[in-house]
Amino acid sequence: MESFAYRSQVDEVQQEPSQISDAGGLRFSKKLCSKRMKFMFVVLLMAIMITILVVVLAVVLTRHQVPPQPYSSSSARLNGESSNCTQPPTLENGGVRHRFPMYFVNEDVPYTCTSGYKLVGSNTSVCDKSGLWRWKYQQKAPECKKICSAPPTLKQGTIQDQPPPVYLQSDRVQYQCNEGFHLDQSNSVTCQVNGSWTWETGHPPMCLKGCADPPLVRYATLINSTDQNRPFIAGDTVKYTCNDGYNFTHGHYVTCLSNGTWQGEGNKAPRCLQDIRPKSCLELLGAGYSQSKVYKIYPFGGAGFDIYCDQDTDDGGWDVIQRRLDGNQDFYLGWNNYVIGFGDPNDDYWIGLENIHRITTASPHELRIDLGDFLSLTRFAKYRYFQINSAATNYSLSVGGFSGNAGDGLRRLNGRPFSTYDRDNDGSSNTHCAVKYGGAWWYAACFSGASNLNGEYLRGAHDNKGGVAWLPWRSNYSLKTASMKIRRQSIV
Secondary structure, three states: OOHHHHHHHHHHHHHHHHHHHHHHHHHHHHHHHHHHHHHHHHHHHHHHHHHHHHHHHHHHHHHOOOOOOOOOOHHHHOOOOOOOOOOOOOOOOOOEEOOOEEEEEEOOOEEOOOOOEEEEEOOEEEEOOOOOOOOOOOOOEEEEEEEEOOOOOOOOEEOOOOOOOOOOOEEEEOOOOOEOOOEEEOEEEEOOOOEEEEEOOOOOOOEEOOOOOOOOOOOOEEOOOOHHHEEEOOOEEEEEEEEOOOOEOOOEEEEEEEOOOOEEEHHOOOEEEEEOOOOOOHHHHOOOOOEEEEEOOOOOEEOOOOEEOOOHHHOOOOEEEEOOOOOOOOOOOOHHHHOOOOOOOOOOOOHHHHHHHHHHHOOOEEEEEEEEOOOEEEEEEEEEEEEEOHHHOOOEEEEEEEEEEEOOOHHOOOOOOOEOOEEOOOOOOOOOOHHOOOOEEOEEEEEEOEEEEOOOOOOOEEEOOOOOOOOOOOOOEEEOEEEEEEEEEEOO
């Protein structure tokens, strides 16, 4: 009984704390649990941070620490162990993106170019097991090529191909002209090492307006084949040849102009006219030969002779019988020279007293004299009637009907014979005029006649009455140019 009572008391005593702590113990238990959770979170966070730090240190040490040396390079290759590589190859105008003290087998090294250049080819080099470097994906080394600006534009032209995103050194661009235009030379330009563009021919081409086939010329054929010369561009010239029995007038070629048209020599189209044996320049003009130049005339039949035809002045048709242009021809010559003629019809010349006599006595002729000084001033004298008489009269002069603005320099010479240094017909008892003034003319007491167009070529002002003289216009002055020309009188 006592034992039972004792256990009962003990149970009661043991149950009291439990009952006491039911209310407060629950609170204590919650606090304790919260502290444990905080502690575990801090520990976990520290473990994560330590792990990250270890990883970072491992990467740094792997890059910068010297790895353990293998027993030998050959055993390292046999065992597949890493061996050190030399420094990677250099690249002009570029280099390794990040350079390190040491590199290892199978390590990729990326490259980049300096500013203004672009990498062409593989951008990665790899160290192989032998310790040598090779370019990844290709055998050829890459290049850093200069980046070029946009290529030059071409007026009336465009670039042939689709342009790339960027133009590089050595790139070649070809051009084409718009429809109706043609290139006058090379059509390409190349980017140089300094990034500039250079035309293949050294200077820019031009897109020029093309010409159609050259004009047809009646009684003529083209010397140049049109098939060989297409397309025709500005500056192209094609030549013609007249068919047998025809001769040219107004030149023998045409030139393609930049506006797409053809232009003949002297701005006149070529023309082929049937061969004739003209007696004068006036007859040539009537047959269509309207270009001023040297022709052959046949005033007496026979072989004929060359003469310069002035087809422009005063309606044209003038036979030029005397001309002074530049002083190349010596006019201080003897009687026989003046009878038969001398000089070059393309330059200074005299056709001969006998020829003038036969032409002017066959039909009435008029005379025109054109004069020019060294100041580019011009004058002219025109005579309604002009004739040179026979050798029996020493080729005396018959002239009249003056008009013009140069003054009458022949009036006092009417009827006078011709004189040369070896044939004195001047009528002066004291002076040999041809010798004194270095010429040959229809002198009348030397300069009382007021002209001497065959005198010495003195080039401008002088202190005597010599020279190529026409005193009614310029005294004491030797003219730059003088020409005497005759034309058959028109029927009024």
